Amino acid sequence: MVFEKENINTATMNSEMILTVLSAFAQAESESISQNVARGKRMGYKHGKFAFPYGRIIGYRKGADGKPEIIPEQAEIIRLIFNSYLQGDSLQSIKAKLETAGALTARGNTAWSAQSIQRILQNEKYCGDVLLQKTFTEDVLTGVHKKNTGQLPQYYIENYHEGIVSKQMFREVQAEIARRNSKSAANQRKRRRGRYNSKYALSERLFCGDCGSPYKRMTWNIHGRKQIVWRCVNRIEYGTKFCGSSPSIPEEELHRAILKAVQGLAANFTDEVAAQINGILHNIQTGESTKPNLQEQLEQTQQEFDRLLEMSLDFDEDTPFLDDRLKKLNNKIKSLKKAIEDSAARQEKANQPEMLLSAKDLQIQEYDDALTARIIEKITVRSRNEIEIRFIGGYKKTMQLT
Template sequence: MSNIPTAKNVTVIPALTTAEVRERKFKQIRVAAYCRVSTDHEEQQNSYQVQIAYYTELINSNPEWTLAGIFADEGISGTQTKNRKEFNKMIRRCKQKKIDLVLCKSISRFARNTVDCLEYIRELKLLGIGVMFEKENINTMTMNSEFIISLYGSFAQAESESISKNVTWGVEKSFKEGKVKYSLDKMLGFRRGDDGKPVIVEEEAEIVRYIYKLYLDGLSLKRIARRLRDEGVKKWNGTTDWTSVTVYGILKNEKYAGDAVLQKTYTVDCILHKQVKNNGEKDKYIVYDCHPAIIERDTYNRVQQELARRGSIRKRSDKTETEQGHYASKYALSDILICGECGTAYRRVTWTSHGHKLIVWRCISRLDHGSKYCKNSPSINEEKLQTAIVDALNRVYADGEKLMEEMKRNLMMVMTDKDIAASEIEKMKMRLNEISKARNGLVHLITSGAVDEDSLDRDFEDLINEEKFLKEQISDRKAKSKLSDEKRYHLMSAFEELQKAKFQMTEYDDVTVRKVVECIRVLSKTEVQIIFKGGFEMNVEVDR
């Protein structure tokens, strides 16, 4: 020590007092508070004012803190931060380095969306800014793991989803009670009455009836639209720009039959607030005879059946390169006569030889691609084919009891399948409830400190995977149940049509064939298979 040189001039800097040390250490901590209430109720409004006063006093009373602002969103949903102006303003101040610490009553006040919650906490933490949640006793700057914040964020999101479900429950309850809210602004044939219900505008209603008649007469959507344009028929908005889409919408609209289908769309979840078309994921509710009908129910049902039948033929053969099976309205056989080898529709063709014309039907795949995809499909003489169809229909009508018994058996099978699907769905829903309880139990063990969170990671993962699988299975069962409903409807319609049909055909008729025949499959040059609506099949010989 004696070798160390000594300085000649030394100035002593006096130590600060305890109060001075505290002031210097914390004077740069600029503290802001964020508070929010989600409703406009008077009680909640009082809570809103109380929160502002509370945080103002709390920050000002602490000598280590400097007030950097009170940010409060009033009457704003917490599920999406983009809708909270004050919250976003606070985040901007943080990025501008004007805030060092944020106080918040609870995670549910900060964000009800787990993703947003973690995203902002991580972002602020990188800026050196902590968030203190009073209720959960969490300071994000002192946390070693994000698990607990994710956990609480999940709770907050679940709470928000619960609120959304309560609102949804109220809406569905009104659906079940048959409360219909009508939207008639763009609907041809109706106007809103004094009581809010539809009132028929007869001049426009005649147009709707005309469209239904044309469709049942066999015209395609495209041909109907063209005829309406050519005839100068006006739409609801006074224009004449008819399209097949417009015609289809009128034919599908159940309100023309006096009914209303509720919950055609639904909200995906409370976070996105996005509405999507209900394709069977949620229950739909049909309110029958809730307003005057423009179209008779029998006519409406026959149109729906015909729409489904025409739609079912729009299927592409695995062996063809283009969409061949579109509906052709001029001839009934154009969309029900198909190749037994490749599944492609047949097309009407005129052969001319030595001045003589012969009408035949040929596989479209053979016509367009030769034998590349379909090697053995025969050509069928139209007159002989029509004669075979007439003979088959007369045999069926003469022995209608056999066909009706077949329909009854098919109907019972469809109803049984639907009952089985409903039972399976109920069991899977019960298991989902058990999974929810098990997950809550694991959460309780972790939050109480009874076990380490890492030891339960596998259990959490197994429960989440099983939950995902069950939800997919439920969705699949619901889709199959919907198909069963459609099949049952077609069977019932065909059954009723057969009961009404008591006649002998003397010549081929496109209209009758459309009503009772589902499909005709060409097996060979001398044999076809006729499949009637309702599932009954019959093999018929065709003369050479």
């Protein structure tokens, strides 16, 4: 092959060598340009400069001031997704809701995916914050993006724009995602039931006191009469091999026991119980006194991080020591921000009692699946006649089945 412009003939050894050298120079130049661009972006991230991804996110458009502006009709879609998830809906049921309503995705499609809904639920932009450098390009030649799990520093900008959902709701959704992901299978060796089942509030909340496995909702047909019962998954799949004495519990009895427990809780809603149910496990005064100290630590750590980052940009080669130190400082910054945020959240709850659960919320006359999903953490079947209910915050109550 002959390249006339470069006067290179690949049939000769000398030309092959020249071609190899030129290719190496071209590759080196490409890598250098890519590194400079990446370095420029990181410097921009450091100072809060970035391009908001309007084309890949619903709910926002560019406002007159250059900042993200909420699109009201699209914001309702986001609120529907967050509220439905907290009420116990699975990703698939939320997907069905959106498609039935004719809601459009960021690309203008009517077909949604569970993955896109999950990304929305985990996107901090919907509570008004921005996390920069979530991904990075490891190899400029392949151009493949990888998730940044600590390889490079990340930058978190709080209150960058108006949030569609509150920070409290966003935190609750992240906790619910973690709770669902943490569910293990009934048989630990095969791990066949790791998926979250959200159709009923008792799914993933009702557990066997004998083997610890979840209970499953079933319909029995006895002489033409249907009865809904809950049974231990281990007992269903393996008989008495792994679970020897778990009882089957009629759903009506479970509902009656839970209703009585909630009503009893409303009648005895003391300050201590209220604090447990609402998850206020730390003294607010302690949170207030530690916040200034945490803020001071954050500022000092951020200054050290900025100083090392600028120092690292002066080196043309990799600096493992600085990179390692930057990672540790970045993790410390995130930890301090989380501690400050938790302290502020506790104070916010204390200043806004209407956000807390009250005795009035518990004064129900019939079983409420949504309330069960909201306030009950776990129910353990102790015997055919007894269950133990653990509410959020750790408050427990033993109930008889009738």
